Structures are given as C-alpha cells and as structure tokens.
Amino acid sequence: MPFSSKTFIARLPAGVTLDDDVREYLSSIIDGQTFASSNALREETQHFLVDAGLQDSALDAFYTSLQDQFASGSTTAIDADLGDLSIKDQDQSQTHDNDDDFSGSDDKPQGQSSGSAATKKPSKSKPVKMSKASKKLAAKTSSSSAAVSPVVGPDGERSASPAIGKDAFSGDSAIVEAYSQQSRFHEETIETLSKEVDLKQVNINIGDQPLLKDARLWFKSGTMYGFIGRNGTGKSTLLKAIGYGQLIGFPQNLRTLYIEQLPSETPENQTVIETVLKADTERTLLMAESLLLQQAINKYPRQLVKSIKKLEWERIKVKLADQQKLAFRRSGKRGAEAREELLVVEAEEKAAKEDFEAIPIEGVEPSLNVLNQAHEMLESVYSKLQQIEADSAEARARDLLRGLGFTPVNQDLPIKQFSGGWKMRIALAQALFLKPDLLLLDEPTNHLDLPAIIWLQNYLLENLSGNHTVVVVSHDRNFLNTVSQEIIRLRDHKLDYFPGNFDEYEMKMEDKTKMNDRIVTSLEKRRKKVQESINKQRTIMHKTGDDKRGGVIASRQKKLERLQGHNKLENGKRFKQSYRAGYHLTLGITVDREVPEPPVTIPLPEPKELRGNPTTLISLNNVTFSYPGAPTKKTGPVLQNVSLSLHPSSRVALLGPNGCGKSTIMSLLAGDVTPTSGTVERFSSLVKIGYYSQHNVDKLDGYSSKSATQYLMDTFPEEYKTQVQARKYLGSYGITGQCAVLPMSTLSGGQKARVALAVCVQGGPQVLLLDEITNHLDMATIQGLIVALKEFIGAIVLVSHDAYFVKAVCEDDDGDEDELSDEGDEDALKAQEEAGVVYRVKSGKLIRQEGGVDEYVRGVVIENKKGMRSGSGRPV
Template sequence: MGTFNEYIKNVFPSIDEDLRQYVEGVLENGADDFEDSDEVYEAVGEVLHEISSDKTEDDIKNICNELLNMLRPERSAKSNGSLKILDGPIHLGSIADNAGSNVEEIKSIWVAQRDDTLKVNAKKLEKAEAKLQEKQEKRGKEIRTVAAPKLQTASASQVINKKESKLEAKGNNRAQDIRIENFDIAYGDRVLLQGADLTLAYGRRYGLVGRNGLGKSTLLKMISSGNLKIPSHISILHVEQEVIGDNTIALDSVLECDTVRQSLLEKEKQISAAINSGSNDPDLNTQLSEVYVQLQNIEADKAPAKASIILNGLGFTPQMQQNATKTFSGGWRMRLALARALFSRPDLLLLDEPTNMLDIKAIIWLENYLQNWPTTLLVVSHDRNFLDSVPTDILHLHSQRIEAYRGNYEQFEKTKNEKMKNQQREYEAQLQQRQHVQEFIDRFRYNANRAALVQSKIKMLEKMPELKPIVKEPEVVLRLPETEPLSPPILQLNEVTFYYSKNKIIFSDVNIGATMDSRICIVGDNGAGKTTLLKIIMGILSPSAGTRHVHRNLKFGYFSQHHVDQLEMNMNSVEFLQQQYRGKPIEEYRRQLGSFGVSGDLALQTVSSLSGGQKSRVAFANMCMGRPNFLVLDEPTNHLDIETIEALGKAINKYTGGVILVSHDERLIRMVTNELWVCGNGSVKSIEGGFDEYRKIVEQELEAAQAK
C-alpha cells in the first residue's frame, strides 16, 4: 500500500495528516469492495474536493481511477475475462423460445462473468467498518481534547483609590458617584478588560454596548458580587435570577422588597396584638403612634398601588397579581424579579437584557418608566429602540477597555464614527509628514552643508508621537442557505381553531397564508399564542379544527425561543454539528459554523463556555445546515449583539425562501417584515399600516390603563 500512500502525498502536498489517514483508511479497508473508480469517488471524492479547491471534478475522478489501479492491480485483467463475442447474427426470437434451456448462453451474451473471488467478504467488510469507526472516535477525542477550557470562572482585580479607601475605613464615605479605576477582568485565561476605568455618576442612565463575548454580562456580575469594590453604603440590585416560586402572591412578593415598610408593619402588628391582649405597658400606645408616623412618612399606604402599577406595566393582570409565585413559568418569574427591582429602587440598578423576557407592550411601558429613574442605572441591551429611549450615556466596551459617550445610542454612533474619521485623518496626515521628513533625511544625510538640519529633522521625527492606524471592528456577516423556488400555494391555514382544553380556546377561525416571498412578523402579548401558532404552521401541533395545507417540498428551519436547551453543553460546536449531521468532512462543519461567526478556536470551545450570543450563532448554524427553504424564527434576537441583529436583518432580506418570525425587536421588524400578524383576543389577524399602526394601538392601550 506504500505506493498509493506516496501518491496521495504527492498529489495533495498540503493535506492534513488526520485527513490523509482517514482517506487511506477508507481506501485500504474498502479495496476489495470497489468495483470501479466511481465507487472510489463516492467514498473519498468529497473529502478530496475539500482539501484541493484548485482541482476540477474530472481531475478528482482521474485521481480516484489511479488510486483504484494501485489498490487493485488485478483489475486490468477483468477486461480480458470470459465474454461472449458476437461474431455472427443472433436470432433473439429463437433464443426466447428456448429461454429455459439457453439461460447460460443468454447470460454469456449480456452479462460479464464475475469472478467469485471479487465478492464482498462480510467478515472483511465488518472489520473495515469497525476500524474506520475506531479512527473516527479517536479523531473525535482529539477534537474534544483541544476544546477543553482551562478555566471556567471569571476573576477581577483593581487598584483601590487610597483617599476613598481611608474614607471607607472610617465610615465617612458618602459619595453617590461610583468610580472603579484601573481594573482587569479575565474569564479563565482570556483577558476581557485590562487597565479599564468605569465612572457612574449618580442619577444617570448608562447603556453598556459591545460585541458578543467581550464581557458585558461578566462586568455586571463582577460589580454585583463585590469582586469589583464600590462604596459599601451604595445598595446594588442585579436582576439576574428569577424569583423562587412559593405560596407568596405576586403583589406581596414585590411589597416584601421594601424592608423598612415590612419591619414597621410587623412592629405595628406585634404592638397591636399586645394591646389587644390586655397589656398594661403605658409605652405601647406611644410606640404605636411612632410607628404610624413613620409609616405615614414613607407613604406606606401608597405602596400596594405603586407595586400594582409596576406589575400591570410588565403584563400582570389584576388576577395574576393575586396568584402564588409558584404558579408562574420561568419567564414570568423573571418579570417578577424585574418588578421587585423597580419597586425597591436601589442606588445602582444593573439590568442584563431586560427586554428579552418582555413583549412589545411591556417594553414600551418599561422604556417610559425608566426615563424617570431617580438613581443610577447600568443596562446591557441589544434593543436599538430601547437604547435610543432610555440611556443618558453609552459605555462602549471594546479592545479590553470602556469608552464613555454622552447621549443615546444614535448620538453615540454619530460621535463614534466622526471620532474615527478624525483619528484616521490625523493618522494619515502624520504619516504623510513622517514620509516627507524621512525623504529629506534620506536625501541630505551625507551632505555636510546640511548636517545640522538633518540632525534637527531626525530629532523632530523621534519626538513626534507615533499614532496607530484605526482598527475597525470586522463587519458581522451571516449567510443563510440558497433555496429553489416553489410554485404556490406554499402554506395555508383555513378556519383553524386551537385549544388545549375546550374551556380555554387559544384562537379560532384563523385564515392566513404565506409564500416564498413572505416576511411576516407575529406580535402580541405574552401568552396570546404566538409560539403555539408557529408550531401549528410547522405541523408540530395539529389544529383542533380547520385545515393546514403545506407544499410537499416545503422544508422548515426552526429557531426556538429556547434554542439553548437544544444544544449539547459538554460538546464543542464542531462535535455538536457532527452529531446532528453525520458523515460530512470536518471542514464542512467548520465552514458552516464560520458562516455564522463561530470560527477558529471558538468552534473548539465547549458550548457551555460560549456567551449567549455565540450559543445563538451555533443554533443558527445547526438550523441552516439542513438547508431549509422556509424559516420560522421565535425571538431570534435574544442574546445577539446589535451588529449581529443588523447582519441577521440583511441576511433575511437576501434569503430567497419564506420567513415568519416572532420578535419584540422593533428595528429588526421594521428592517425585514412586509406583513404583521397580531395574535390576541382569541384570533390572529393581519394588520394594515404595519408596525407603526401596531405601536400606536399599544400606546393607546397603555394610556387608557394609566388613566384608570
């Protein structure tokens, strides 16, 4: 076998060692089974194409033919086998009449005599398959070994200001502004921030932005956990975990956050119980009066109404506010955690993607509520409209540091772009000046009459501050698969009704349809049935009544709202795609992941170590590897950064298949959709006027609710 091994090395000098062993393993183990070069091409042709893009299909087929000749030198003898030579006319009618007795003669005319020694040896085949499987498992282990992260925890360090440290030690620090100077944050052995500074002025609202995986969420965790030190008298609340479900009703769960009010009410209860039990202590009435005065000062009687307004704004109906917290799903308990934070009003409120758990109505309410937030707010968000409405300042995390900009996101973008243009112009002007000075030095370096002037120019060049060229963040590009056109009708729901029980109808008499040109967004309150409608469209759920018509060649690609649950956390991204789509070359999995921005070492990290946005990209790569021609996207923007959402919008606009999405991201909806379906009040209806009309309806509903 040495000859064909050398031949592969010569023809493909850049072949990866693992791939070479794989190809040789397939050829060695299948040598006895290959009948012709086409079978060799089917076995290894795709791999050979991947490692040599400059060779045509005919080149690869010729190489496969050469490989077969080396593997089966006896193959040439086959052409000299026992075949019947037609050296005279054959009367087929008479042969047919005597077919029973002339079987061997007929076979000798039409069928080549096959040597029994060339039949597949079952034992050999079984042995070859086992050997190949062993090699593949070994290669998988090698990938897994590379992927294992060294450390899965975040750490932080900072330089403490001596003056503030002394004030803190004496208990005299009453500063409301927060300054975290010269700090580093690392995740495992990867440095996220180095020598960074962060200043948060009291009463201002900060939007923290930056690409996925740079450390925005980690920064919030380091602040809330105390790994980054801030004055101890400043109260911090980080909305990160959902409320634990128990028998406490939702309204009381929010009211409990006001610990001062709760302790005064408890004290009042105890004193009143003592008086009612006949206690003769003369101080009890005085103490009770003092408690009443304190309750009046903090407006304790207005607290339930305030808590109810917040809960209502976040989507809790009056009935839901009276339900025990254990009856709510995880998403609603996250809303409850947000309501508790808004009610308790800490000195520093940290919010990480607060709009992910909300519908459009709740987002609009939250935007309006936070515009009057009285203390300091630091929020991580990907929602462009939210970032234009809420923040007074933008903090841009990039290149392991944080840059502060005054104004909302729109102003930040303008300022940043103008700043980069000025820096580029300054760099180019200095570069031109340097070149001009250097030309003078080179020209008169050996001219004695100008020696002093040359030395002066050299010193000037040395003192000139060296500017670095502007490094722009690479543009995010997502690539959705190409599709073939399908003739309509594509998708139709006729008179569809759906219910989980007859007492609770989700929607009825739904008549909607979609084509390959559709860009449809489904909007509506949480619980209105948006995800249920998607599942009926895809055939995951069957209508309780009515009919669903789908084109026989329609192939859905589904991006679930809970896509993270479908990923294998202990695998790396390449292994995950291997598990979902078996039998393809490693390069194809890596190319697919690369088309969604998961490339290089990132593709070999365990999925659990990726950021939320990176996990979403792996889910997109997995969905698109099946080459769907109709995409169903349920909240696809959750965890994606602003640049990736922009890239997703552009990719959808280029996509030649149909798209139905559920989203609360106003910018994406405006960017891609040409039709809006409103899900609510037991129906699904297409709305004229698009998103502008829907937003107007929502704002009117909120105004009416506030008026009550």
C-alpha cells in the same frame, strides 16, 4: 505542589482532636487555595487549633515545623527568622493571597515593583475563637458552597477553586476575581455621602482570562447608561461582580441591585403581588413590628413585655445574619476582625433570646416605663413606614405588574403557575419596586413583549431619571436609544464612555474614525514631503560639499520630529507641550487609527429549488385553534379563522403581546400542532422548514456533557461524519475554538443561540420561522443577521419584539416593484403584495398594519396611556 490538608492534619500535635464538621471545613480552606507561606496558612487556620486547646508556644512550634513545605515553592521565600511572605508578579498571575489589598501585602509600598522581595514580621494577632454556632455555620458553608468544588476552566480542564472567604464568585466556567486599585491606605470599600462611583484600575478575571485590565469604572449619579460590547467580552460578569458585592473598592453606601432571576428560596405558593411586596425587606419587617406592638398594646397588655423582648431579639437576629455572611466572605486580617465581631453579635443574640425566654408564657403586668417604651417604639415604626410610603406600596406594586403584562387576576396567582419568562418579569418588578441607588439591568427586554418594552422605557424615564443611576445591557437598539444618556463600551479589556444614546455613539465613532484617518493621512503626506526635502538637501551637500546645508537639514529634521504627533486639539486650539501633563516625551498628540471590529457574517445556505416553481409554499386556511382541555367559553379560542399564505419571497412579521397566539401560528406553520378547525396546506412534502424558537435554545441547556460538535454530528449523521466537518460548519456561525468542544451547558446565551440557528438553517430550508431570534445576540450579530436575512431568497416569518430588527428585515423596500409590474405576472404581483407585511395578533385574529411597526407602536402607546393593556399575561 499545593499544601495538603492531609499533611496539616497528620502533623497536628498528639492529643489535638477536631470535630468532624471542623475537620471538613478546615480541609476545604486548605485544599481550596494556594498558600505562599506558613504565615499565610496560620492566619487562616490558627483559630481552629486555639479552639482545640493549643497554646501559643505549641502553635509557634507547629507552624514552624511546616515551613519546609513552602521552601521549595515557586514564589520567593524570605528569611525564616522574619517569617515567610511572597508577592506574586501581577503581570503573570492575577491571584492574590490576601484580599485586604489586591496590589500586594499591607506593608508593601504602593510603588514597589512586581516580584520584588519584601519582608514582614509575623503579626502577633490575638487568636480568634469560634463558637459552636460559628463552627456549624462554617461546616454548612463548606458543604453547600459552590466555591469549594472543582471548576471547569475555559480550556476544559478542572482547576482548583478559591477558598471560602475570598472575594470571588463562580462564573459559567471558572472562578471570577474582581478588584480595583488598592493600597495600604485603603479600606475594603469607601463610604461617602456621594452616590457617584469612580474607581481606578478595575480588574476582572475569569480564571486566567482577563476581562478588564486597569479600567476606569465611572457612574455619575442620576445617569442612565447603555452598556454595550460583543458577546463574551464580560458585560454580565462586571454587573454581577458589582451586584453581588464582590468588586473590591466599590462604595458600600450605595444600594445596588442586579436582577438575574427570582431567588431560589422564594416560596412557590406565594402570590405574585406578595413576592413583589416582600422584596422590600425593610417594609416587611416594619409591618410585622407594627402589628406585634399594636396587638400587644391594644389587646394583650400582659404580653407587652414579651413582645418588646421578641422584637429586640428579631432585630439582633437580622444583624447576626448579616455579620455571619461578612465573617465567612472575608479572609486574612479582615476575616479575623469580622469573626471577632461575630462573636460579639452572637453573644448579644444569645442574651436577647434568654431575655425573651425568661418572660413567662402567661406574661406579666407592664410597668409605666414599659408602656412608654412600647409607644415610643411604635411611633418610631410608624415614622419609618411613612418615610418609605408603605401605605401606597401595594398600589405601586400592582401598577408595576400591570405595566409588565400581569392582569389583576394573575397578580394574585401563585408564582408556581408561571413560566421562567414570567418569573423574570416578577424579578424585574421587584427591582423597580425597590428603586435602588444603582440598578443594573442585564438584557431586561429579553423576556418582555413590545408593549411591555415600551412601558418599561417610559417608566425608567419618568420614575428613575435624575434620582437613580441605571446601567442597562441591551441589544435592542430602539430601547437603548430611548433610555440611554451615555454609552459605556467594553472593548479590549477597557471601558470607554460616550455621551448620548447609541445612534449618537455610532455617529461620533464614525466621525472620529474619519477625522483620525484624515489627520493620519495628512501627517503622513507632510512627513513624506519633509523627509524628501531632507534627503534632497543631503544629496546636494554630499555633491557640492556645502556644509551650510547641514543647518537646513537640522532645522527640517526638527520639523519632522514635530510632525510625529498632531499639533491641534479637538477644540481646534494649538497643542502646547508645556501646557499638557504627560506629553513631556512627545512633541504632539499621537493619533492612532482605531481598528473597527470586524462585521459578523451569518452564512445562510441557499434554499433548495422545488420543482414547479410554486407560488405558495405554506398556507393557513380559516384556521381555528384551542388547546385541548382549555376552557373556551370565557376566553375564546387562541386563534379564530386565521388565514395566511407564504410565498417564496414573503417577509412576514407577527407582533403582539406575549400569550396572544404568535407562537401558536409558528407551531401551526411548522406542523408541530394540528388546528382545531381549518386546514394547513404545504405545496409538497419537499418544502423544508427551519424553525428557530427559544424552546430549542433552552433545550441545549440539558446537554451537560455533549458539545455543540457532537450534537451536530448526532442530529445530522449523514452530513457530518467527522469532527472536522462539524466544526467547520459551526465555525461559520461563530462557534470556534474551545466553544465547539466544551459542554453546551457552559456556553453563553449568545453562543447557544448561534448553535440553535446553525441547526435551524442546516440543509437549506425554503421557509424560515424565527421566533425571538434576537434574544441574547449582540448588536453586531443582529446586524449581520439582518444582512443575511435580506439576502435570503426563501420565505421568512418573524416573531420579534425588537422594532428595529423587524423594520430592517420586513419594511425596507428593495425597489423591485417596477420589475415585477413589467412582467404582468399576477402571481408575482400577489407575492409582492405579501412580501414585507406586518400583522398584529389580537383577540385571536390577524390584523394587517398598513403603517408597519410604527403604526403598531403608536397604537400600543395610546392603549398604555388609556390603561387598556392588551395581552392577558396568561400563565403557562
């Protein structure tokens, strides 16, 4: 059993008392992790007892008395005279007692085998005292940090959380560990002038589940990477580990930024432009310092001394906040050193505060030296502001927001008036405004309309290319093809790198697969031929007794051994064993056929037949729509005199910026809203509609305890009366195993999208209304969905900003025109005219795009160049 805080506190010497906040923090440390030895426990806890007045001799006696609690543990115990140290077998467990060195202890040789015993004398490290401020911060951290609460693991069981200070963070369902190759010769991170990242043996685990195993993480400076992989393989987790600073060994000199959402502490009344500008904390601080010094020098000279002292105090407070984060994130030896440094900074902050408060409120007359000091400080501030181009900051921020769809009016509105999708755009604007050395974008196109996507890809290419490294996780094929210079693939716990964009990656993988198949087939044929020759010679030798045949057999046996591997390099040159490191045990290059990932199949049910074979299922007839209470005199109605007919084989795509009325048309077709004027007609009440929207996906987040299986049984009680029936249906949509029974709040975005799709198509609807269905789906799933939709015999209406997806579903010609023309059926011809049509929604009207998606994209590019951004970017 793990060592308990109750046992620790119960065994404290008489007379030792702990404050409630210290006791709470101490308990969280002890109960939050597993200590392999009394020495490991001592490193984490002794400074609390020193603060309580315990001397060195009493400390030794106390921790010696605890050794019996570790004698029966599952790890190897070392002789008590030398102290206790256990090293876990890394092949069996990926947990670590000390984050200084994830390969073992500092004194363990790098090449030592896992699980072997090692000895280490107890260190005589100087006890570290914690000030009252540190104790309060520690207590606050223990009560507010999610790292000390139990976590639901992938199997649904509650697992122990790691202690505060460990280099780990909470994922969706478990604790995440991230580390790279470490040894006693490495510090936590490496700081160099280079902006290139090249880490060996990178490992990431979620609980007991590995995501990366001894992978190479390689980012070349100034390169734009497309990061691909199936849903659930760990792409977002890797980016978070880097962005949150949790990947041990990652260079600290790189300014790295991972965009997820606006920070929770962002003031809701703050305007959009203020939010973007304040993301640059350096500029914000320098502007404040500049204003403070200017006013003191020009208007209030008697306050000049006090202003300088205040400025010095504020700078030390920033340093103190950074050191506090460092002290409570680290543990072990590095944690002790960080806490020692924290004490020094706390003393500096206290002294700076006292110096500031010592100046009287009415101020003092500044001396000449003080005036010179103030002017030097102001000149330094001006120089820094000039270096970061502070004067043009607001203009740059407004250009960014305008490109992302915010009108000049909306840029000055408070962020509380915007929906989650628009807040994500604000967060993206912050990232682009800061221009970090390494920008990590996780599905940036999910909350962008097609005009904004086109603008973003052009901005990345024109403003970040060559100077900044960008890693993009995206399932938008067109976007990846445009911005990617290299592709990183996460598969089988490894990272593979391919030059070129996504299309080039696919072609290279296809060519490589074909080449490997040819090589393997050729080698098999040659080996078979040589083996048959050997068998034939052996038969002749046995029949005739001709021993000379043995030499022939030995020669051909060596030839067979050489054929175990390929003897040609990729450049066509002959393989030479002596020239290639690592091939001393083989006679050739081993060629393995890479097993392709299985395709994703989406089993859309066949629509139920309707009596009468209707030619029109749903129609909008001169529909005008305005939201109740919305002013229409200035902006006009959302939709005006819109007409649209859906036939059994219709394929209709609605394109346009967010807020132009696309989702309103979908709601009208679904019957969720009523038109202000005009009519919505259905062939009959038996026409079933499957409506997929992001709202339906987000609604699944509210089920913190209900599983997808239970949700399906509750929604369709007649069809799914047992768990077996429900799980079988969900399994056909990729919701298998524990995913089907875990709370839906723990599912990934892609898994929730699959659940929503399964619910949408249940029962065989004749009409599918799909609003942004590709969000959160990986490329394999999108491709499977395209195949399913092309085979679907009902009507489909798409709202999507994925140009590739729209073209594949709505614009591919199936070659049925001749067949329909021969029938001479006017209704069938009319249906053919409406099948596969792309509309642009603009100014409340439907505008047919005869040239399809390409025509729409060309128009958007022209508008962007002219500064005619369509789409009001209206807040929701």
